[in-house]
Amino acid sequence: MKAPNLSAMDEVALQKDIPEHQLRYGDIGVIIRSFREGTYDVEIENNLGKNVTLKQLSKEDLLLVRKSRG
Numbered sequence: 498m499k500a501p502n503l504s505a506m507d508e509v510a511l512q513k514d515i516p517e518h519q520l521r522y523g524d525i526g527v528i529i530r531s532f533r534e535g536t537y538d539v540e541i542e543n544n545l546g547k548n549v550t551l552k553q554l555s556k557e558d559l560l561l562v563r564k565s566r567g
Contacts, residue, residue, distance in 0.1 A: 503528055503537060503556060506565035511541065512558055520549055525562065 503509065511524045526541035536553050 503559065503561060504531060504565065505529065507561060508563040508565075509537075509539060509559040510562050511554075512560050515552070518549065518552060520552075524549070526559075 505528055507528045509526050509528060511520055511522055511526070514521050520541055524541050526539040528537045528539055530538040532538075532553075535556050537556070537559065539552060539554050539559070541549050541552065
């Protein structure tokens with residue numbers, strides 16, 4: 498099955514731990530901007546709801562949770 502295209506304001510979940518940024522598998526984020534290279538700026542919250550970071554991630558690092566309505 499082909500992965501859905503991700504776009505700004507889509508809600509996503511991390512597919513891996515990123516310990517150097519204290520992010521864990523399953524942390525939820527929102528795509529802020531997408532780039533041609535297939536990477537995304539994502540604002541991520543940890544499981545306590547704390548905004549952790551804005552990090553450029555690849556599509557393989559993300560799982561679509563909910564498409565934006567825009």
